[in-house]
Amino acid sequence: MDRMPSDTRPAGHPFTPVDFQLVLLRRMADHNPGPVEDARRALGASPADMREANKRWQAMARSPRGGGAAARYRSVLGAPASRSARRIGDLDCEAWLWPLPLWPALRFEVLLAPGGAVWNEWLVRAPGAPAPALRTLDDLTPWSCTVDEAARAFAPARPLEGSAPTRWALAFTAPDGEGVRREAVAEFTWGLLQRTAVRG
CATH class of the missing domain: 3.30.1450 (Beta-lactamase Inhibitory Protein; Chain:B, domain 1)
Structure with a gap:
């Protein structure tokens, strides 16, 4: 992964997948500040970059011109790396997956209900990646x-x-x-x- 020194991130730059990963890290920082700091440095971002990314993401989520959550994810992450049908209970969904460099064994998954509303959004194991052994x-x-x-x-x-x-x-x-x-x-x-x- 290419590092981007934080002092070269211009104000008002396009919201990128790097910024989106900072948004995920910002929410995780309450529980695991150490790993979050390591991951932030790996992205070449400063604490101010993380705060700004989260602020901008919240503004995008509240904007009436945003076009909805699905459109927001596509605008930031690009076209999904994969799309597949998913049935959850009685609901037919479509699952969109994107890779994120911070977690190469995972994918960011967005589940869309019929009509395109986002039903769920979280990290899942990448297809084909071995699951961890969880015994104790x-x-x-x-x-x-x-x-x-x-x-x-x-x-x-x-x-x-x-x-x-x-x-x-x-x-x-x-x-x-x-x-x-x-x-x-x-x-x-x-x-x-x-x-x-x-x-x-």
């Missing part, structure tokens, strides 16, 4: 897995309301490193695991 709570390290992967590994997992938009949580029971089964809650941002808390 020790395997649930930050950024190690997606919501779907944790839910499958520790079924039956119970979804919980997230603490903010773009956040999800799962409650489940899993063995710790010594084999003792414990109740736990895993928290996700943009579909990627951020932290796991053991209850009791």
Whole structure:
């Protein structure tokens, strides 16, 4: 990945995939400031760049001229790398996937309901990429897995309301490193695991 020194990012530059990755990182920073700082530097961006990207993204989301969430993603990320039909319950959706350099084994997925409304948007495992081995709570390290992967590994997992938009949580029971089964809650941002808390 090419690095872009932060002092060369001109004011008012087009909103790019780099800026979009900064938006994802901004929401993750509350839980994992260390990895977020490393990722921000890998993008060649400053803390001010991250704040500005998030501010601009929020303004785009609120703009009546934005054309909706699907149009916003296409304008920022380009045409999806892949598009496929997806059935979720009784709902026929279309899944759009884009690669992001920060997470090469993942894809950013947008699910569109009939009519084009965005139903969900998060990070998922890239098609063909090996899923992580999730057997105990020790395997649930930050950024190690997606919501779907944790839910499958520790079924039956119970979804919980997230603490903010773009956040999800799962409650489940899993063995710790010594084999003792414990109740736990895993928290996700943009579909990627951020932290796991053991209850009791």
